Amino acid sequence: HRDLHSFPTRRSSDLNIERPKVIYNEKTKKYVMWAHFENGKNYSCAAACIATCDTPDGDFIYHGSFNPYGNMSRDCTLFEDGGKVYFASAARGNADMNVYSLQEDFLNVEKQTGSYWSNEFREAPAFVRVGERVYCFSSFCTGWAPNQGKYAWSSGVEEGFGLLKEIGDDTTFHSQPAFILTVKGSKKTSYVYVGDRWDGEHYHESTYTWYPLNFKEDGSVELEYCDELEINAETGELTPVIYKK
Numbered sequence: 001h002r003d004l005h006s007f008p009t010r011r012s013s014d015l016n017i018e019r020p021k022v023i024y025n026e027k028t029k030k031y032v033m034w035a036h037f038e039n040g041k042n043y044s045c046a047a048a049c050i051a052t053c054d055t056p057d058g059d060f061i062y063h064g065s066f067n068p069y070g071n072m073s074r075d076c077t078l079f080e081d082g083g084k085v086y087f088a089s090a091a092r093g094n095a096d097m098n099v100y101s102l103q104e105d106f107l108n109v110e111k112q113t114g115s116y117w118s119n120e121f122r123e124a125p126a127f128v129r130v131g132e133r134v135y136c137f138s139s140f141c142t143g144w145a146p147n148q149g150k151y152a153w154s155s156g157v158e159e160g161f162g163l164l165k166e167i168g169d170d171t172t173f174h175s176q177p178a179f180i181l182t183v184k185g186s187k188k189t190s191y192v193y194v195g196d197r198w199d200g201e202h203y204h205e206s207t208y209t210w211y212p213l214n215f216k217e218d219g220s221v222e223l224e225y226c227d228e229l230e231i232n233a234e235t236g237e238l239t240p241v242i243y244k245k
Helices: none
Strands: 016-025 031-037 049-053 062-068 076-081 084-091 097-101 107-115 124-130 135-138 151-154 165-167 175-183 189-198 207-215 221-223 228-231 239-240
Touching: 016 076, 031 076, 076 124, 084 124, 097 228, 124 189, 135 175, 165 221, 189 228, 207 228, 207 239
Parallel strands: 124 175
Antiparallel strands: 016 031, 031 049, 049 062, 076 084, 084 097, 097 107, 124 135, 135 151, 151 165, 175 189, 189 207, 207 221, 228 239
């Protein structure tokens, strides 16, 4: 599926490793990271890269980069569902969103299970299962500038997704999806949209946004704006705070 030696060793200043996602493998006892790999100069690689570590906060060992089945692989994420782990990434110049199931050690793709939203140019995917539905949140491609976020849902990752629907305002409250945090507590299970708030001129000063996600019985989703979000990890309750002007 890949050639881990397809790219020569480079200085770290010549590389961009973007949107890292980490998952724990129960069998190998390793934390496995997948990310978007670029050469840092002209973004000609559009590849996925993999690293592993014994702890989530230790020094990860880099295993190389590759293009799954020869496909471009840019903005990406990992998602575990029903005992399977999936890797999703933007492909074909961001025109498609490809999804792959991973092999048991999570170090390679097992097969491509789908390609969704052809020519919709979606990036920054973030998946979450809520009851009988799997949701995928994503953004359009507008560089560092935020845009209207959208979501779609399905009964499963391999089952195909429905129409994209808008969420939040025309800039997704000035953010782009990073991941969905599931907070399971003693009283309820809540969901938090964690978004990237990019600063294109001062990249390392970029921050995160945290907003409640409210899932309705009909499958629709509300992204609730707040100035501050209090999370009770014990009970699972969320308390949105709006600052008074």
